[in-house]
Amino acid sequence: MTLRLYDTATGEVRDFVPLQTGKAGVYVCGLTVQGEPHVGHVRSAVNFDVLRRWLIASGYEVTFIRNITDIDDKILTKSADQGRPWYNLAYDMKRELDKAYDALHVLPPTYEPAATGHVPEMIELINLLIERGHAYAAEDGSGDVYFDVRSWAAYGELTHQGIDDMEAATDADPRGKRDPRDFALWKGWKQDSEPVTASWPAPWGRGRPGWHIECSAMAGKYLGDAFDIHGGGVDLRFPHHENEQAQSRAAGGRFASYWMHNAWITTAGEKMSKSLGNTLSIPGVLQRVRGIELRYYMVSAHYRSHVEFSFEALEEAASAFRRIERFLEKVPEVIVGELPAAFSAALDDDLGTPAAIAAIHDAVRQGNVHVAADESEAAAAVAGSVIAMLSVLGLDPADPHWSQGSASDSGELKGVVDVLIAGLIEQRQAARANKDFAAADAIRDQIAAAGVEIEDTPQGARWKLTGQN
RNA sequence: GGUGGGUUGGCCGAGAGGCGAGGCAACGGACUGCAAAUCCGUCUACACGGGUUCAAAUCCCGUACCCACCUCCA
Known part of the structure; x- marks a missing residue:
């Protein structure tokens, strides 16, 4: 059986065919580090961490790139409000994010490029787009550079939208834009309101990169003009991913073969949003359950299913996980075993983690029967496969990662x-x-x-x- | 207005034309001095109204409600 993934671009589950046999290049949009990470952010990270672990378990050599956006409007306004340099805020939040990832045992990516470290690559890409006639410097002297949406016929293909059906960005400053839907590749430095440290020299004047161009530039640098999978949260489909694809393809690349988007985790019916102030911070949630239990909770729902977060459901998931742990505790000296076919089939089917977890529970029940019958060899064999399955999901309780900190x-x-x-x-x-x-x-x-x-x-x-x- | 998704038993949460996913909770039984843990069993659900089919939670049509994106957002 081969891995099949749901591709947002085509709207269907299809076979995963890598560009290079045995290798997989994955780019996932990380965070804009402007505030504390919450469970929604971590869900995305956990989902794609499972993808990565499954690819590795399936024999792929995986290059996994997850970026950090460390310069943007919000970071500038927030840091100004807090009276500290923008780079200090971004760095602080980056460290918080690292802690959250670590608490959930999200593996560090192959590399984690930051936007501010790739300005030359972005300038190069913007130049190429201008040369090819898909971008233009604003004629109003603002120093902005825009992507010319009308110059790229395929614009809208990722999200199946026609340009004329889209609502124009109402709040966008129309100055210098040929079409209201044109988006900024480069934002000219606003001397009166922005610190000079947040600007870089460019052919069009000092400024900073637009949000979308970073991902195109960094994905291109580390994964090449064509790579296998691009991931992120559903909210990023438009405009971010649509724009990324338009830019990269307009510049001559093929970009991603598959687009994967994880669904939201909401609280009280509302998405967790920094602007709504209803976020559940990771440290806060971890006062109620252990990191491994929170991870189990997230993995127990399919990545494309919307999850309504509740502490009741979280505690319930924790109870279910403890049942697995109790079984493993009864079986000493376990050797990691084989993955049951049902488990592999579940993950091969668009990362069907709920069915994969059902396979774990089936094995646990069977293992408990062996334990009760004092059949230690049979019990150990089952425990071995349980451990193998848990490892793929990043949920092996015996993994030293989980005992760090309190262990000493x-x-x-x-x-x-x-x-x-x-x-x-x-x-x-x-x-x-x-x-x-x-x-x-x-x-x-x-x-x-x-x-x-x-x-x-x-x-x-x-x-x-x-x-x- | 455009695009995409959802509505499953007390609860969480899969599935996607025919075999009751799995878990949590509850109840009954086994085990136990009593419990706990464990095992066995019970709780036979798919928003509503039509239709297609030998067969529909699953396909089609309609209705209701909910959500996301089109503006920074995982």
Whole structure:
């Protein structure tokens, strides 16, 4: 079975055929670093991280580029409001973003280019577009350069829209534009309101790049004129992706073969938006559940399905995930095994993570049956495949990544706690042997109150931290 | 106005013409001193109205409601 992906450009699920056999080039629009990352941002990152891991697991050599937009209108206005340099705000938020990605075990991309580091490439691309007659410098002296939408007949092809059916950008400053739908490739420096540090020299005067041109320039630099997959959130289809494609193709490239867009995660029926102020920051959410549980929650819905975020659903997902963990804890010394066919088929079908997770749960139930029957070899084999599946989704609880931070402290403490609890468990066993159940239960309650759970098994009592104290 | 998507059982959430995805919760049973964990079972759903078909949650027509994009946004 081969990988099939939904391509926004064609509106259908089709076979993934890479440009080069065995290789996959992926470009994903990262963030504009102007505020704290929220669960919506991270959903996109997690979705494409799953894509990447599945491509790797399928044998592809993956080049994964995710950019950072570190200069734009919002960054300039926000930093001005906060009374600090724009680059400081962008850098701070970039670091927050890195923390959020790390908390969800989103793998670092092959490279993460920043817009400000690629101005020469953008200027070069804009020049090429001007030469080819698809862009023009505004004649009003503003220093702006616009893409000439009417010069590119295919404009609108990605989102299946005709230019004349589109509403013209009402708030756009029409000065110097040939068509209201023309968009800025270069924004001339506004000396009265913008710091000189936010401008770069260019043939058309000092200024800064427009939003869309960065992705075209950076994707071209790191992936070439033609590459396999371009991803981002649904909101980016238009105008951002449409414009990217128009620019890059007008400049002579082929650009992306497949376009993938992840759906929104909303709160209380509304999209999470910096401007609405209803964002759920990652650190905030991580006070309620662990990062691995949040990741499980995100992966349990299909990437093209809209998710209505709720803490109830999140807790529910966390419960489901703990069931998987409990099974794995019962099976020591597991060797990573094979992926079940149902799991691979699910992911091959446009990253069907919900069905993939169902395959995990099926295996867990089967594994629990083996554990109950004391069939340790069979149980270990099942656990091996469960671990293999979880790894592909970035959800292996045994991955050292998840225990970073708290591990050093708890590692030392664990030995001590182990001895203390073992003593208590022995006392409880003695009480049970004497049929003094009141005493036995008192001990169990006492440890439970401290956040330690006892599980009675035929081989004796086991204990673990519940994380609820 | 244009474009794209949605409405599934108590809840979350898949599927896309014929075999009850999966999970959470609840209830019953097994196990247990009692629990917990685990297993078995129960809860037989697809917005509404028509139609096509031997067969429709799935296809077609219509209706209602919801959402996204067309303006910065994952």
